[in-house]
Amino acid sequence: MPIQYYIYLALALFSIGVIGVLVRKNAIIVFMCIELMLNAVNLLLVAFSKMHHGVAFAIDKASTVGIDGQLFVFFIMVVAAAEVSVGLAIIVMMYRNTHSVDVNFLNRLKN
Amino acid sequence: MSKLVYLVPLFPLIGFLINGLGRKSLSKSAIGVIGSGAILASFVTSLVLFFEVKNHGAIPVQQLFTFIDVQTLKIAFAFQVDQLSSLFLLIITGIGFLIHLYSTAYMNNEEPQHYGRYFAYLNLFVFSMLLLVLGANYVIMFIGWEGVGLCSYLLIGYWFKNDSYNYAAKKAFVMNRIGDLGFLLAIFWIIVRLGTVEYGGVDGVFANAAAKLSSFDVTLITILLFVGAMGKSAQIPLYTWLPDAMAGPTPVSALIHAATMVTAGIYMIARSNVLYSMSHIAMNLVAIIGLVTALFAATIAIKQNDIKKVLAYSTVSQLGYMFLGLGVGAYTGSVFHVMTHAFFKALLFLGAGSVIHAMHHEQDIRNMGGLKKKLPITHITFLLGCLAIAGIPPFSGFFSKDEILAAAYAHSPIYWGVGVATAGLTAFYMFRLYATTFLGTFRGTHDQEHHLHESPAAMTVPLIILAALSVLGGFIGVPEILGGHHELHHFLAPVLTTEKHHEIEHGTEFMLMGVSVALAAIAIAVAILKYSKKPELQDATGFGKLLANKWYIDELYDMVVVKPLNAIAVFFKNIIEKSGIDGLVNGVGKFVNYSSRQLRLLQSGQVNAYVLMMVLSIVVMLLIWLQEGVIFRVFAKLFY
Numbered sequence: 001m002p003i004q005y006y007i008y009l010a011l012a013l014f015s016i017g018v019i020g021v022l023v024r025k026n027a028i029i030v031f032m033c034i035e036l037m038l039n040a041v042n043l044l045l046v047a048f049s050k051m052h053h054g055v056a057f058a059i060d061k062a063s064t065v066g067i068d069g070q071l072f073v074f075f076i077m078v079v080a081a082a083e084v085s086v087g088l089a090i091i092v093m094m095y096r097n098t099h100s101v102d103v104n105f106l107n108r109l110k111n
Numbered sequence: 112m113s114k115l116v117y118l119v120p121l122f123p124l125i126g127f128l129i130n131g132l133g134r135k136s137l138s139k140s141a142i143g144v145i146g147s148g149a150i151l152a153s154f155v156t157s158l159v160l161f162f163e164v165k166n167h168g169a170i171p172v173q174q175l176f177t178f179i180d181v182q183t184l185k186i187a188f189a190f191q192v193d194q195l196s197s198l199f200l201l202i203i204t205g206i207g208f209l210i211h212l213y214s215t216a217y218m219n220n221e222e223p224q225h226y227g228r229y230f231a232y233l234n235l236f237v238f239s240m241l242l243l244v245l246g247a248n249y250v251i252m253f254i255g256w257e258g259v260g261l262c263s264y265l266l267i268g269y270w271f272k273n274d275s276y277n278y279a280a281k282k283a284f285v286m287n288r289i290g291d292l293g294f295l296l297a298i299f300w301i302i303v304r305l306g307t308v309e310y311g312g313v314d315g316v317f318a319n320a321a322a323k324l325s326s327f328d329v330t331l332i333t334i335l336l337f338v339g340a341m342g343k344s345a346q347i348p349l350y351t352w353l354p355d356a357m358a359g360p361t362p363v364s365a366l367i368h369a370a371t372m373v374t375a376g377i378y379m380i381a382r383s384n385v386l387y388s389m390s391h392i393a394m395n396l397v398a399i400i401g402l403v404t405a406l407f408a409a410t411i412a413i414k415q416n417d418i419k420k421v422l423a424y425s426t427v428s429q430l431g432y433m434f435l436g437l438g439v440g441a442y443t444g445s446v447f448h449v450m451t452h453a454f455f456k457a458l459l460f461l462g463a464g465s466v467i468h469a470m471h472h473e474q475d476i477r478n479m480g481g482l483k484k485k486l487p488i489t490h491i492t493f494l495l496g497c498l499a500i501a502g503i504p505p506f507s508g509f510f511s512k513d514e515i516l517a518a519a520y521a522h523s524p525i526y527w528g529v530g531v532a533t534a535g536l537t538a539f540y541m542f543r544l545y546a547t548t549f550l551g552t553f554r555g556t557h558d559q560e561h562h563l564h565e566s567p568a569a570m571t572v573p574l575i576i577l578a579a580l581s582v583l584g585g586f587i588g589v590p591e592i593l594g595g596h597h598e599l600h601h602f603l604a605p606v607l608t609t610e611k612h613h614e615i616e617h618g619t620e621f622m623l624m625g626v627s628v629a630l631a632a633i634a635i636a637v638a639i640l641k642y643s644k645k646p647e648l649q650d651a652t653g654f655g656k657l658l659a660n661k662w663y664i665d666e667l668y669d670m671v672v673v674k675p676l677n678a679i680a681v682f683f684k685n686i687i688e689k690s691g692i693d694g695l696v697n698g699v700g701k702f703v704n705y706s707s708r709q710l711r712l713l714q715s716g717q718v719n720a721y722v723l724m725m726v727l728s729i730v731v732m733l734l735i736w737l738q739e740g741v742i743f744r745v746f747a748k749l750f751y
Contacts, residue, residue, distance in 0.1 A: 022723050103718050 006047035013040035027091050027101040031084075038080050045069045045076075115156050116173045116190045119200060120241040122153040127234035134227025142223070143215035146230030150211050150237055154204035161197045165602065169193035172247045172311070179250070186308055191247035193311075195606040198446065199244040199378055202453050206370045207237045209573035213461055214362040216569035217468060229269060229360070236262035240371050244378060248308040249298045249316075252379065256294065256343065259372045260287040266367060267359040279355040286352040290342015294379075297335035304328050310382065317385040326390065333386050333393035337400075340376025344430050347404045351665055353427055357419040361464030364419060369426045369460050370453040377433045377449050384442050384607055398438020398522070402529050405431030407662070409536035413543065414651050414658035417474050418463045421544045425500065426456055428537060432515055435530060441518030442607040443600045447588045448511035450599075454584045455499035455508055458577035462493035465566045465574065466548060470559055476544060481553040485563040488571045490549050492578035497545045499581040501538035501631045504624075507585030513624055514590065520623055521615050531627050538631035542638035550643035592617050 013036055020033030049069025056065035095101055126149025130142055137145070164170060170192040179186040192200070211233060218229055239258025246252040261284075268280030301308055301316060305323055309315040320329065340346070345353035356368045367373070380387060380397065387394055405428045412424035429452050436445035467474055469486055483490045499506035502513065512534060520527035553560050565571065589595020615623075651659040660666075713724070 018726055022719055022726070025719075 003047060003051050006043060010040040010044040010047070013037070013043065025102050025104055027094065027103050030103055031087055031091065035080065035084070038076060042073045042076055045073050049073075115160055116170060116192055116245070117175070118156045119153050119160065119204070120190075120238050120245060122149040122156070123234045123238040123241065125149060127231050127238060130227050130234060131231035134224050134231060137223070137227060139219070139223050139226050142227045142230050146234055147208060147211040147215060149234055150204055150208040153237070153241070154201075154208050157197070157200040157204045160192050161201055164192060164194055164197040169605065172309075174247075183306055184302060186248060186250050188251060189247035189309075190245040190251075191310065192245065193606055194603050195378070195381060195446065196244045198450065198603070200241065202450055203237060203240050203244065203371050206453055206457050206577070207240075207366060209576055210362045210366040210370075210457065210461070213365075213464070213570050213573045214360070216567045217362055217464055218360060225269075229266075232262055232265045232269070233363070233366070236266065236367060236372070240375070243375055247310060249301065249310075250308050252382075253291075253294060253298060256339070256375060256379075257291065259367070259375060260284065260291065260343070263287070263356065263367050263372055266363040267356045269359055269363070273358075276358040279352075279358040283352040283356050286349050287342045290339045290349055293335045293338025293342070295339075297332050297339065300328065300332050300335065304332075320386055320389065324389075329386055330390045330392050333383065333390045334396060336379060336383055336386075337393060337397055340379055340434075341400070342376075343379075344373050344376030344434070345404075345427050346376070346400050346431065346434060347407060350404060350408065350427050351661075351668060354420055354423040354661070357417070357423050361419065361460060361467060364423070365457045365460030365464065368423065369456040373426065373430055374433070374449045374453065377430070377437065377445055380434075380437045381442050381446055381607065384437075387437070388440070394438050394440065396438070397434050398519075398526065401431045401434025401436075401438055402519075402526055402533075403431070404428070405435060405533045406529055406536070407431075409533045409540065410658055411661045412540040413536065414655050415540075416477055416659075418466065418476050418479075418544065418548065419460070419474055421476075421540060422456070422459055422463060425459075425537065425541065428533060429456065429500070432512065432530070432533070435519055435526065436515035439515075439518045439522040439526065441515055443588075443597075443603050444511060444514035444518055446603060446607070447599050448515060451499070451507035451511040451581070451584050454577055455496045455506075455581040458492060458496040458574060458581050459500070461570070461574055461577065462489050462496060465489040465570055466493075468566055468570070469563050470555065471562060473555060473559065476547045478555045478559075479548045479553070480551040480555075481549070482563070483549045486549075486565050488565060488574060492571075492574040493549065494545060495578045496581055497541045499585075500541055501635060502534055502627060503538075503631060503635075504628060505582075505585065507581050507583070509628070510585035510588050510590070513627065514588065516627060517590075517615060517620055517623060520619075527623065531623075531630060534627050535630040535634045538634035539638045542635045543642050546639050546642035550639070590620075592620055 017033040017035075017037035017040060020036065021030050024030055024033065046069065049066045052066030052069070053063070056063040091101060098105055126145055129145050130137070134142070160170065172189050172191045174187045174189040176188050177185060178188040211230070214229070214233065218226055221229065236259060239255045239262055241255070243252050243255025243259060246255060264280045264284040264287075267283050268277045270276050298308060305316055305319055307314055307316060307319075310317060312318065324332070342349045353368055353373065357364055359368070387397070408424045408427035408431060412421050412428065415421045415424060429448070433445045433448050433452070436442070436448060465486065466479065466482060466489060469482070469489075470479065473479070495506070499508040502509045504510075516527055516530050516534070519530050553563075586595075588597050588599040590597055650656070657663070713720075
C-alpha cells in the first residue's frame, strides 16, 4: 500500500485535532483532540518506519534500519498515557471547583 | 625698571578682588580708598614708565608666560610698553583716578554693598583696559577688549532694578559682540596667514605683513579689525548702543563711554597702522565711516534734551573725527584727539554729573537753566570744556581737531568741508547745552531750586584738574606753523612711522584754521543768543523732530533686525520646537503607547485564540521553510 494513504489519513486526523482544539470549548473534547493529533503523528512515524525498514529488510534480513521510529511511538504512547492521567486529573479538579469543563471559563485569571 | 610693567594692571586687579570679595564687610570709606588708591598706584607706575619710555625709548616686551601653545602657534602672555601704549596708560590711569575720586562722592548715597560692587567693576574695567593697551599681541588685546565690554555691560546695568537700564546694558553688549566677531575673525585670518599675532619683533605681524600678505588679505584683515572698532567705538552702523549706555552712573559714562573704552577702537587701528597703510580701500572706508558718523551724530545732538544724551552723541561724533583722522593717515592727530577728547569729554561728563547731583537726578535740560550762580565751579569748568570741544584756540580741542582737519584737507577738500561743518555743529550744540543749562532763569521745581548746591570737593577737584588739562593739554601738540614743535608727534614717531606727510602751504593752513575757528565762534554766538533767553521748551517739530528722534535709526534697526529676529524666534519656538522636535519626541512616545495598547489585545486570555495564533505561526514558518530553506539561510547568516 503506497505511503501517501497513510500521510493523507494522518493529515486528516491531525487537522481534525487542530480544528477541534481551536473551536471546541469542552475541556474533555479538547483533550481528546490533542490525543488525536498525537496519534496522527504516531501513525506517520510507524508508516515511515515500516517503509524504510521494508526496503532495508529486503536486502538484509538482519537489518534494523528504520525501526527506531516504531520505538519512538512506544515512548510517545507511554508519555501520552501519563499525560492523560495528569490532564484528566486537572479536568476533574476543575470540574469540582467550577462545575464546568469549559476552557474559557477559567480566563477570569486574566484580570 | 621693566618689572614695573606688571604692576600697572596688577594694582587695579587687586583692588577689584578686595572690593569685589569684601563688598559686604568693608566700610564705604575703605572701599573708596582701596578703589581709588589702586588706580593712583597704577598711575604713578605709569608715570615712571612713561618717563622711562620718553628718555630711553620703548621698554622690551615683557613675557609673563606662554598663553597658548599649539604646534607651531605660540601666543605669549606678554606686555609691551612703547610710546603709544605708555601714552594710553597715562590717559587711562590718570583720568581713571580722577573719576574714581569723583565717584567716591557721586555714589555716596549707595548702600555699602553696591558701593563696593561699583568700585569693583570700575577697577576691573581699568584692569581690562590696561590689558588691552599693554598686550604685546592681538590675543591679549582681545582679552582686554572683551573685558572692557563685560565691564561696560555690568556698569550700564549697575542699577539693575530698572528694566530699561538692563535693556540698555544688553543692547551695548550685543552690539559690541557683533563688532568683536569681526575682530576675532581678523585675528584668525592673521594666524592663518602669518602664524603669529605678535605686533613687533622680526617675527611679528607688522614686520612680515608686506612680504607675506596679499593685498586682499590686508584689506580683509583691516576691514575686519575696523568692524571690531565700529562696535567698540560706536561708529555707524553699530553706534546706537552708546547713547543708551548713558543709563549707567555718570562717572561710568565719563570713564568708559567717553574717555577710555570707546577709544579702544582708535588705539587698535593706530596700533595696526602698518597694516592700514597698506590698504587704501580700508583707509578710505575708515575715513568715510568716521566722517559720516561725525556729521550724523552731531545733527542728532542738536535736538537732544537729556544732558547726558547730548554728550553721548557728541562722543560718537568726536570718535568719528578720530576715525576720519586715522582714515586720512593722521595717526598722531587721532591719538592726540583721543587724549584731548579724554580730557574735555571726561570734564563735561563729570560736570554734567555735578549738575545732575545738584538737581537730584534731573537730566532734562529744559528743567534747568540759570545754574551759573548756584554751581560756580561746575559752571566755569563746564564752560572751559565746551570751549575746548568747540575748538577755540588755545584750548586743547583746537590743536587736535585742527590737525585732523588739515590732514583731511590734504586728502580731499570735501572731507575737510564736512569736517568743518561738523565742527560748527559741535560748537552749536555744546553751547546750546551750556546756555540752556547754565544761563537764563531756573525752570525746575521750587523744591529743586531750594536744594541746589555746589558739589563736594571730591567732585570739584577732579573737575578743576580736568579743566586745567583741557585748557593746557593741547600745547604738547602745537603745530609748527604756530611756532611749536609738536612734541607728541616726535614722541610717537617710532610707533606711527608710516604716517603720510601731506604738505600744505602755510597760507592755506592758516586759512583753514581761520575758517574753522570763525565758524565755531559764529555757532557759539548764535547758540548763546538763541538759547540763553528763550530755550526751546516745546517738543521739536518738522525736521527737528526727525533729529530729536535720532533719525529713527533705533526704530529702523528694531524693524529690520530685532523684529524679524523675534519673528524667527517665535517661528522656531512654536513651529520647529513645539511641532517638530517636541512632536518627534512625543510622537515616539505616543507610537509606543498606541502600539502596545493594540498588542495588548492579543493577550486575551482565550486559550483558543492562543492556539490559533500558534498554529498559524507554525503554518507560516513551514511555508517560509518550504521556500528553499529561507529560515535556514537567515540563521546561517546570523551565526556563521
